[in-house]
Amino acid sequence: MDLSNKVVWVTGASSGIGEALCFELARRGAKLALTARRAVELKSLAQRLGDYKATCLVKPGDVSDLPGMHRIADEIAGELGAIDFAIANAGTHIESFPEKFDSAQYEFLMNTNYGGMLHCFEAALPHMLCRHCGTLVGMASLAGYRGLPRAAAYGASKSAMIHFMESARFHLERQGIRVTIINPGFVKTPLTDKNDFFMPFLISAERAARYICDGLERERDKISFPPIFATLLEIGRMLPACLYNLIVRGVWAKMNYR
Numbered sequence: 349m350d351l352s353n354k355v356v357w358v359t360g361a362s363s364g365i366g367e368a369l370c371f372e373l374a375r376r377g378a379k380l381a382l383t384a385r386r387a388v389e390l391k392s393l394a395q396r397l398g399d400y401k402a403t404c405l406v407k408p409g410d411v412s413d414l415p416g417m418h419r420i421a422d423e424i425a426g427e428l429g430a431i432d433f434a435i436a437n438a439g440t441h442i443e444s445f446p447e448k449f450d451s452a453q454y455e456f457l458m459n460t461n462y463g464g465m466l467h468c469f470e471a472a473l474p475h476m477l478c479r480h481c482g483t484l485v486g487m488a489s490l491a492g493y494r495g496l497p498r499a500a501a502y503g504a505s506k507s508a509m510i511h512f513m514e515s516a517r518f519h520l521e522r523q524g525i526r527v528t529i530i531n532p533g534f535v536k537t538p539l540t541d542k543n544d545f546f547m548p549f550l551i552s553a554e555r556a557a558r559y560i561c562d563g564l565e566r567e568r569d570k571i572s573f574p575p576i577f578a579t580l581l582e583i584g585r586m587l588p589a590c591l592y593n594l595i596v597r598g599v600w601a602k603m604n605y606r
């Protein structure tokens with residue numbers, strides 16, 4: 349799959365992985381539509397993307413606003429042409445400490461990460477189904493594989509994304525629509541800059557963007573990275589619960605995490 353001249357809608361484009369991804373996509377010749385809440389950041393990004401002569405639309409919006417997402421998808425299709433890739437990348441993270449239970453935090457993360465992805469897909473899908481062509485891409489996480497300390501709310505939202513995409517793929521592939529799940533490990537962005545703990549196998553957002561674009565070009569169902577960390581967590585996913593719990597408790601105690 350050649351990404352040049354493909355129409356790509358990226359949510360969460362105003363910073364971090366989304367921003368780096370836009371640069372990488374522009375380098376590979378894609379036509380971009382940028383969405384996030386901060387319009388000023390999007391306009392600045394669009395200007396910088398001009399260096400790559402990229403065709404670029406700025407479409408500010410909040411992924412929790414379903415009618416707004418429909419309007420944006422319709423405008424992109426009208427102004428750039430049919431959407432080839434809808435990349436639901438917008439998301440956020442809050443550490444959870446279930447001993448200080450606050451269900452609002454869980455609902456907020458579920459609505460933003462999982463709900464935001466659903467809204468993006470619902471808005472983009474009609475533009476793909478009519479052509480029997482297109483790819484829905486969801487930015488999940490290796491943290492969505494299994495339970496991890498401090499990640500009950502975030503992990504649950506990412507796990508929901510993975511489960512939805514694995515299930516929806518069986519239906520949508522019959523209509524010619526691909527579903528690609530992206531599972532990053534730790535990537536240096538404003539989101540992870542807040543973390544106060546050691547992040548193993550931390551990579552730059554630019555490197556993450558290259559992994560993602562390479563995977564999209566190869567039409568992968570799943571793009572997990574960095575490879576060693578992803579393989580370790582894939583193995584963890586297959587372990588029996590008693591062994592998995594033993595390892596995670598041990599690592600957590602050793603790292604002196606709260």
Ligand SMILES: NC(=O)c1ccc[n+]([C@@H]2O[C@H](COP(=O)([O-])OP(=O)(O)OC[C@H]3O[C@@H](n4cnc5c(N)ncnc54)[C@H](OP(=O)(O)O)[C@@H]3O)[C@@H](O)[C@H]2O)c1
Binds near residue numbers: 438461535
């Ligand atoms: N960094 C990592 O280590 C890592 C690992 C695995 C998965 N991820 C996932 O990768 C994605 C990007 O994360 P990041 O690390 O690049 O974080 P980031 O730098 O904080 O970027 C998050 C992006 O999402 C946008 N966003 C958040 N809430 C939104 C909303 N309600 N509506 C529209 N846009 C919204 C933000 O833009 P505005 O504030 O302008 O709206 C921003 O552009 C997230 O889904 C995250 O869960 C990150």
